Amino acid sequence: MLESYYPVILQALTAIGFASVALGLSVLLGKKGRRDGDKDTVYECGMLPIGNDSPRFSVKFYMVAMLFVLFDIEVVFMYPWAVQFSELIAQSSAALYSILGFISILAVAYVYALKKGALSWND
Numbered sequence: 001m002l003e004s005y006y007p008v009i010l011q012a013l014t015a016i017g018f019a020s021v022a023l024g025l026s027v028l029l030g031k032k033g034r035r036d037g038d039k040d041t042v043y044e045c046g047m048l049p050i051g052n053d054s055p056r057f058s059v060k061f062y063m064v065a066m067l068f069v070l071f072d073i074e075v076v077f078m079y080p081w082a083v084q085f086s087e088l089i090a091q092s093s094a095a096l097y098s099i100l101g102f103i104s105i106l107a108v109a110y111v112y113a114l115k116k117g118a119l120s121w122n123d
Contacts, residue, residue, distance in 0.1 A: 063118045074106055
């Protein structure tokens with residue numbers, strides 16, 4: 001039983017070893033720089049950092065981002081079903097009805113978001 005974990009343990013040890021060696025070599029061979037005021041200032045694409053540190057974004061931006069993440073994650077849940085589709089249908093047609101229900105709930109949520117104007121940038 002434990003023998004089946006040897007490749008995973010070997011890969012983890014290799015990754016940790018490589019990262020340790022790379023960091024150690026960069027510390028040993030890296031160029032030592034002097035710190036001064038110019039190097040410690042904030043650099044924003046050639047512009048002086050004057051004013052607010054971050055601009056205010058519209059709530060619409062966050063709504064679209066959250067809806068994208070929500071629908072994207074729900075589509076990811078459909079992938080395993082699509083991979084096993086032929087085997088699931090061979091066993092029972094309940095798998096087809098379950099995904100149709102899932103897609104219909106997604107469609108209702110999408111229509112609701114459209115009706116509420118969550119995906120409209122004009123307002």
